[in-house]
Amino acid sequence: MKTIRTLINQSLIGLAILSITAVLSQPGRAETIAGQSGNVRAQISYEKPEEYQYKNVRLRIVRAGQTILDKKLPQESEYDRPIGEFTDNKLPVLDLDGNKEPEVIADFFTGGAHCCTYSLIYQYNSKSKQYIQTRHEWGNGGYRLKDLDKDGLPEFDSQDDRFAYAFTAYAASGYPLQIWQYHQGKMIDVTRRYPKLIANHASELWQTYTEARQQGDDGKGFLAAYLADKYLLGQGQDGWKRVQQAYKKSDRNQYFADLRKFLGETGYIK
Numbered sequence: 001m002k003t004i005r006t007l008i009n010q011s012l013i014g015l016a017i018l019s020i021t022a023v024l025s026q027p028g029r030a031e032t033i034a035g036q037s038g039n040v041r042a043q044i045s046y047e048k049p050e051e052y053q054y055k056n057v058r059l060r061i062v063r064a065g066q067t068i069l070d071k072k073l074p075q076e077s078e079y080d081r082p083i084g085e086f087t088d089n090k091l092p093v094l095d096l097d098g099n100k101e102p103e104v105i106a107d108f109f110t111g112g113a114h115c116c117t118y119s120l121i122y123q124y125n126s127k128s129k130q131y132i133q134t135r136h137e138w139g140n141g142g143y144r145l146k147d148l149d150k151d152g153l154p155e156f157d158s159q160d161d162r163f164a165y166a167f168t169a170y171a172a173s174g175y176p177l178q179i180w181q182y183h184q185g186k187m188i189d190v191t192r193r194y195p196k197l198i199a200n201h202a203s204e205l206w207q208t209y210t211e212a213r214q215q216g217d218d219g220k221g222f223l224a225a226y227l228a229d230k231y232l233l234g235q236g237q238d239g240w241k242r243v244q245q246a247y248k249k250s251d252r253n254q255y256f257a258d259l260r261k262f263l264g265e266t267g268y269i270k
Contacts, residue, residue: 033084035091037102039064042093042122044073044082044106052111054081059106061122061131069131073106073120080108083117085145092145096121096182098153103182104131107142117142123185136187140164141175148179148194155190156180160228162266167220167258174208174225176232176268177201192232202229209246218249224259231268 034043046057055078061069084090092105104122117138122131139161145154159175177198179191209222223243230239263269
């Protein structure tokens with residue numbers, strides 16, 4: 001009986017080792033994100049050997065049944081995760097600049113507690129019959145595609161991530177509104193074209209500042225973003241007046257000096 005029990009145990013151990021070996025030798029799980037507009041279809045494929053690990057990330061673009069692009073995408077790290085649209089996890093394929101030619105947007109999230117998102121935008125060049133890549137960094141906030149001016153073309157509704165940690169911790173940082181438009185291979189900051197949206201955003205920031213003060217925070221991060229919005233509206237003088245009236249802490253002079261310098265460096269004060 002003892003010999004039989006030993007043989008059974010050895011067999012079970014052998015089966016366990018074989019099972020583990022088989023699992024370890026299996027290739028990473030293949031996943032895809034796809035999107036289509038007209039006769040243009042795009043697909044990102046990748047392997048996921050482990051949690052939070054993304055390898056062999058490839059983009060394939062097919063036009064009228066013909067593969068025009070099939071290449072491995074440049075990742076800064078194998079932990080850069082391909083992401084689809086926020087609502088339905090599809091790969092965005094749409095005309096961004098009104099030339100009747102859909103662009104392909106490949107978005108990546110780098111992971112971590114707060115950071116970061118970036119986009120690789122591919123535009124078709126009819127002369128060279130190739131796709132040209134443009135990269136744009138979004139930082140912590142990412143973006144939403146919205147047709148803000150109702151002209152049939154989407155804008156990138158985002159925020160100025162340069163304000164993260166500028167005057168306080170991440171959780172207490174505020175961000176000015178930032179709106180981008182893609183045109184002929186370039187991303188253009190068009191925020192100032194939307195004064196109503198900026199004004200609404202500034203009002204929301206002031207409300208957030210008020211709530212932060214009630215909870216014991218000094219609100220410096222939200223005041224900084226509010227003042228930036230006011231400069232976008234051409235109301236910098238009024239913005240300074242409100243900020244100086246609101247912030248009364250002992251470091252106010254240093255804070256105001258740092259804030260003025262920062263707004264100059266980031267282009268809000270011309």
